[in-house]
Amino acid sequence: MTGPCMLYCGRAAVPLQWVGSVKAPTRTGAILTGDLYACADCLPHLGVMVERHVQERDLKALTAR
Numbered sequence: 001m002t003g004p005c006m007l008y009c010g011r012a013a014v015p016l017q018w019v020g021s022v023k024a025p026t027r028t029g030a031i032l033t034g035d036l037y038a039c040a041d042c043l044p045h046l047g048v049m050v051e052r053h054v055q056e057r058d059l060k061a062l063t064a065r
């Protein structure tokens with residue numbers, strides 16, 4: 001599938017990979033449930049942030065005992 005990357009690069013027509021479901025606010029304030037697609041260049045950047053988030057979450061879970 002080719003289309004606009006929904007992450008960082010802003011390119012309009014790139015090969016896309018499905019990232020997951022998202023709930024996002026629209027301009028009217030309504031919350032829309034949809035799908036997030038991103039290109040191969042942006043996905044590793046997302047991966048770094050997800051990895052960080054998971055590590056912090058797990059660390060908090062461990063230290064909360």
Ligand SMILES: [Zn+2]
Pocket residue numbers: 005006007008009010011038039040041042
């Ligand atoms: Zn991209």
